[in-house]
Amino acid sequence: SQTIHQWPATLVQPVGxxxxxxxxxxxxxxxxxxxxxxxxxxxxxxxxYSVGIGQISSEVPQNLSASRPQDRQFILSSKKLLxxxxxxxxxxxxxYNEQFxxxxxxxxxx
Amino acid sequence: QQxxxxxxxxxxxxxxxxxxxxxxxxxxxxxYFPWYQQFxxxxxxxxxxxxxxxxxxxxxxxTISFNKSAKQFSLHIMDSQPxxxxxYFCAASMGTGNTxxxxxxxxxxxxxxx
Numbered sequence: 001s002q003t004i005h006q007w008p009a010t011l012v013q014p015v016g017x018x019x020x021x022x023x024x025x026x027x028x029x030x031x032x033x034x035x036x037x038x039x040x041x042x043x044x045x046x047x048x049y050s051v052g053i054g055q056i057s058s059e060v061p062q063n064l065s066a067s068r069p070q071d072r073q074f075i076l077s078s079k080k081l082l083x084x085x086x087x088x089x090x091x092x093x094x095x096y097n098e099q100f101x102x103x104x105x106x107x108x109x110x
Numbered sequence: 111q112q113x114x115x116x117x118x119x120x121x122x123x124x125x126x127x128x129x130x131x132x133x134x135x136x137x138x139x140x141x142y143f144p145w146y147q148q149f150x151x152x153x154x155x156x157x158x159x160x161x162x163x164x165x166x167x168x169x170x171x172x173t174i175s176f177n178k179s180a181k182q183f184s185l186h187i188m189d190s191q192p193x194x195x196x197x198y199f200c201a202a203s204m205g206t207g208n209t210x211x212x213x214x215x216x217x218x219x220x221x222x223x224x
Contacts, residue, residue: 032209032210034211041219042216042217043199043214043215043216043217044154044199044214044217046211046212049209049210049211051208051209057209090153090154092153094210097142097144097159097203097210098142098144098156098159099156099210099212100156101146101153101154101155102153103152103153104151104152104153106151
């Protein structure tokens with residue numbers, strides 16, 4: 001089966017601290033991968049997508065960056081977190097036309 | 111032109127009633143229209159999807175109606191149940207595109223009262 005893992009599930013970080021969220025995908029090779037952020041009670045904002053190793057496209061200029069060091073690994077990072085970075089971060093992979101989402105990481109920046 | 115507009119923002123329905131959520135788009139190049147269901151604290155899950163060459167698709171109690179000329183599509187939940195209480199997102203994409211990006215609506219929070 002094709003499974004998406006996200007780690008950690010929840011995270012509380014102080015303002016100004018670094019961030020690293022990991023997404024790993026099982027059961028498929030060279031998938032298109034996506035990072036979304038969902039603010040409380042809001043919609044899905046596409047942050048980054050990747051069509052292959054080392055290939056990152058940014059959708060929204062911001063305090064975050066993404067990397068894809070391996071075929072099935074997608075990492076979201078920040079050097080210094082802002083309060084506005086709080087939210088629910090979702091990783092997704094492309095199926096044929098649809099996308100399948102992981103369980104998400106709840107990030108709270110204090 | 112890349113937007114998908116979803117309404118209503120929130121919806122309250124009695125158990126057994128019909129829930130209807132509407133979406134509209136502008137880009138006629140869109141050729142794939144999925145609906146996602148999201149429960150609190152969970153990732154969205156694909157519910158049902160349609161292509162513009164059909165006007166309706168039904169899966170159990172969930173039906174998508176598609177109006178190509180009006181550039182609108184809607185989700186109908188028949189015999190709504192409290193377990194259907196969730197946030198629903200419509201989306202659109204150019205399915206054959208290399209990026210596979212989905213353009214999401216703003217979401218509708220559905221509450222089904224027992």
